[in-house]
Amino acid sequence: MASTDDVSDKRAVLESCPPGSNGRDSALFDLALALRCRFEEEGNFGDLDEAITLHRDALQLRLSGHSGRSSSLRELALCLSKRYDSQGAVADLEEAITLGRAALELRLPGHPGRAVTLYNLARHLGKRFEKYARMYDLDEAIELHRAALELCPSGHRRRSSCLHELALCLSKRYDSQGAVADLEEAVTLGRAALELHLPGHPDRAVYLYNLAWYLKKRFEKYARMYDLDEAIELHRAALELRPSGHRYRSLSLHELALRLSERYDSQGTVADLEEAVTLERAALELRLPGHPDRAVTLNNLAWYLGKRFEKCARMSDLDEAIELHRAALELCPSGHRDRSSSLYSLAVCLSERYDSQGAVADLEEAVTLGRAALELYLPGRPDRAVYLYNLAWYLKKRFEKYARMYDLDEAIELHRAALELCPSGHPYRSSSLYELAFCLSKRYDSQGAVADLEEAVTLGRALLDLCPTGHPDRASCLHDLAQSLAKHFCHQPMAADLDEAIALEQEALQLLTPGDPTYDVS
DSSP states (O other): OHHHHHHHHHHHHHHTSOTTSTTHHHHHHHHHHHHHHHHHHHOOHHHHHHHHHHHHHHHHHSOTTOTTHHHHHHHHHHHHHHHHHHHOOHHHHHHHHHHHHHHHHHSOTTOTTHHHHHHHHHHHHHHHHHHHOOHHHHHHHHHHHHHHHHTSOTTOTTHHHHHHHHHHHHHHHHHHHOOHHHHHHHHHHHHHHHHHSOTTOTTHHHHHHHHHHHHHHHHHHHOOHHHHHHHHHHHHHHHHTSOTTOTTHHHHHHHHHHHHHHHHHHHOOHHHHHHHHHHHHHHHHHSOTTOTTHHHHHHHHHHHHHHHHHHHOOHHHHHHHHHHHHHHHHTSOTTOTTHHHHHHHHHHHHHHHHHHHOOHHHHHHHHHHHHHHHHHSOTTOTTHHHHHHHHHHHHHHHHHHHOOHHHHHHHHHHHHHHHHTSOTTOTTHHHHHHHHHHHHHHHHHHHOOHHHHHHHHHHHHHHHHTSOTTOTTHHHHHHHHHHHHHHHHHHSOOHHHHHHHHHHHHHHHHHSOTTOTTOOOO
């Protein structure tokens, strides 16, 4: 109501200043400012459009040399930038940048409004970077934010905002270029900004959340648990400041659940996984049908339930995960950026249910979905190897069910393609070597092509090289290679093959305790 009263008062002043009268430019400016403030409170786009029109009129009256020209340039730029945020018209953003540069040229070093003008221009450039991903926009935004920060020493009311925005931009540059120095500086600046937003400050939750985000990235880089632990505590603190009804509560629930799930992956504490499930359910309840993030929340809750199924083997968890993945897939129609990952995740769960219950319909659907996911995951995408590998895995299972050679042949070709995408040092190379060797050995058993067996031996040797002494999978690798060599000996009796097979089996036996389920001495 106060904002409406202010608009009414400023409108009355403008009406008393007809065109040509002294003070009309100030009356136009003041009414535009009041309308922008009311827009920020009430969200009426008519207010913002009118504010832009009024600022344009005021700017025409504040020609070069006018003391208020820089203020009009800055405020018009700000309003255009806000309209871009709401409506996405790039012309508004481009004009905001042009006007912001013009305002900065008028606010030379020493001008009391230079810091805020640097800050605003940097924000406009940051938005253009998000639109076009041109690094020079982000680089310039960072330099402008640095310059603004220098003008906001300790105690300055804008210092925390400058620290916050510079940290955000550095974090984005780290995402694009991977320079760890940018991430480290983002963490440092995020901490400094948080220290200035003491308990009780209305924006403290945002600063807690962002610092947690930077620490999460550093955990992904270095796998230091203290970063993840601190990120979790910061997300808890942010969640406490976002009670029921807060517009960002679902976001805090979602992110805290993610971090707890990541800690479960690292440390295996079931309490973390249980809490992740509880929090994501709460997030889903807030993200009703029609919410733009409902699909990702459905997928994540399904993912956590899938992990709990792997831990506790409760079919209710897996069944629910499948239904949630189905619901998410319905929200990702053809052309949706997340459709491939949604297809992939549903296929994984159906394959796991087939393993538990043997319903062939689940396996058939997993194959169909795996193909659809792979078709959307074109060559050149970073995780294509995983999609190739999983489809091959489903086809191998179907071969084991029906003994149809075309399934095994296709699985082998898919595993070859996956292996090509997993060069030396790749985390999935050993899995690809193992599965390709396994499938080739199976095809040899069915068709007797010695070339398949010899390739299986070669792959088995390469796999053993990746499992040195002390590796948890070394015993099984030794056994599998020994079995392939024994088959080769049966086909073409050479004492060297048999001697090596025996030596490998003896080494494997030394690594295993009696009753070890991972090894069958037969």
